[in-house]
Amino acid sequence: MKRIILLLLITVQGFAQNFDYRNYTDLLSNHVSSKGNVNYDKLKTNVAxxxxxxxxxxxxxxxxNWSRNEILAYYINSYNVHTLKKVIDNYPTKSIKNIRNAWDDKFIVLGSKxxxxxxxEHNILRKMNEPRIHFAINCASFSCPDLLNKPFLPQTLNSQLESVTKDFINDGSKNVIEANEIKISEIFSWFSGDFxxxxxxxxxxxxxxxxxNINEDAKVRYLDYNWSLNK
Structure with missing residues (x-):
C-alpha cells in the first residue's frame, strides 16, 4: 500500500515514470528566476x-518502451542542463559564443557514445517533427527563449510547449509584431522550414x-541576435 501511495505521489508531482526529475527541479528552482535569468555565480559554487x-x-x-513525450522531454531537458554545464565549465564568460566548439564538442555521454x-538539436529533436522545441531549448543567451525554471515533463509537455511558444512570440524583447510588419527572431530564419x-x-x-493578428502579406524582418549571457 505504501508503495502504491508513493507512486501516486510521484505521478501527481509531475515526475516522469522512466526518469526522476526531482534533482533537476531543485537545480532549476535554486538557480533560475521566473524570468529565465540564470544565477551563474551561484551555480558555479554549486557545481556538484x-x-x-x-x-x-x-x-x-x-x-x-518510452513514449514520444518522455523522449521529447528527456532530450529537451538534457539539452538545457548540458548547456548550463558547458557555460559553467567555462565560466566566467560573457557569451556562450566565446566558448570554443560550444555546440559541436562531444561532451555529452549517451550510452556508449x-x-x-x-x-x-539537429539529429534528435528536429527530426521529431515538433517545431515548438525551438522555444523550449535554451542557448544561454539573451535572445534565446527563456530557460524555464522547471523541467519539461511528459505529462504536461504539450501545455508547456504551447506556453513557452506563446510567451516567446509575444515577448517584445524577442519579437516586434504589428499587423502589417513583423520584426522577429532569427530563430524563424535559421529554422524556417520547421515552421x-x-x-x-x-x-x-x-x-x-x-x-x-498578422496580415499574410506583412513585411518580415529579422532582428539581430543578442548572444550576451542570460544572467
Missing part, C-alpha cells in the same frame, strides 16, 4: 549539484500564438 543532475541524465537514457548539443508546411506559412504559424 549540477554534476549530479548531469550524471543522472548519463545514467538513464530513453528506451524503446559521446554526442554534442548540435547532435541533440512551414505545404499548406502553412511562417505567418500562419506565428498567428496561432500571437496576440496581434
Amino acid at each position: 549539484e549540477l554534476n549530479l543532475v548531469v550524471a543522472e541524465f548519463e545514467k538513464t537514457q530513453p528506451r524503446k 559521446n554526442i554534442s548539443l548540435s547532435y541533440i 512551414k508546411s505545404k499548406n502553412t506559412s511562417l505567418i500562419d504559424f506565428i498567428n496561432k500564438y500571437s496576440t496581434i
